[in-house]
Amino acid sequence: MLWSPLLAITTHHQGRTNGMVAGTGVFASLVPEAPRVVIELTKTSLTHDLILASRVFALHTLPATPQDALATSLSLVRTLGMRSGHAGDDKMMGIASRPGVTGCPILTETLTYMEARVVATLDGEELTIFLADVVGGGRLRSGDPLTLRVLREHLPKEWQAEWATSREVQIHEARRRRGLR
Numbered sequence: 001m002l003w004s005p006l007l008a009i010t011t012h013h014q015g016r017t018n019g020m021v022a023g024t025g026v027f028a029s030l031v032p033e034a035p036r037v038v039i040e041l042t043k044t045s046l047t048h049d050l051i052l053a054s055r056v057f058a059l060h061t062l063p064a065t066p067q068d069a070l071a072t073s074l075s076l077v078r079t080l081g082m083r084s085g086h087a088g089d090d091k092m093m094g095i096a097s098r099p100g101v102t103g104c105p106i107l108t109e110t111l112t113y114m115e116a117r118v119v120a121t122l123d124g125e126e127l128t129i130f131l132a133d134v135v136g137g138g139r140l141r142s143g144d145p146l147t148l149r150v151l152r153e154h155l156p157k158e159w160q161a162e163w164a165t166s167r168e169v170q171i172h173e174a175r176r177r178r179g180l181r
Helices: 046-054 067-081 148-154 157-177
Strands: 007-013 016-022 025-027 036-042 056-061 097-099 105-107 112-123 127-139
Touching: 007 036, 007 046, 007 105, 016 036, 016 046, 016 067, 016 105, 036 046, 036 056, 036 112, 036 157, 046 056, 046 127, 056 105, 067 148, 067 157, 105 112
Parallel strands: none
Antiparallel strands: 007 016, 007 056, 025 036, 036 127, 056 112, 097 105, 112 127
16 A cells, blocks of 8 residues: 555644644655645645645654654644544644744644645545645654554554544545545
């Protein structure tokens, strides 16, 4: 299977910030001096809507090591990946961040980040694929990236039902948007 590390995606638009967890982010350029990245985001996400409006985002890899960094990553996955920004909650409240060159929140407890400006989109029915020019980035710490396998192995038992419910809602909506219900 082709899986990238789990990613935290953040953005902002007109004073509102939001973030989500995504599973797809890849480099998309042959030109080393002009790097690009592709991400795909579900249309049900507020982060998706804010990126469409602002045309900017930050992509972060989450650390799986050392152990204290893994605990922080799991907390980020719960906050950004198991709750909807459409519910009105400020998902970014209490998350350590600083503004980047695009104004997007840079999560300071992640391994790496890239900031990007969207140059093209592709409608994929239940998701949108964003192609973007990388305009900044850096490494914030050393460690191994969090993968879906590691997440599943370490997700606290008391969060597993919340994870499953969130996934089921997303899958149901994706099937509806593709006419597969």
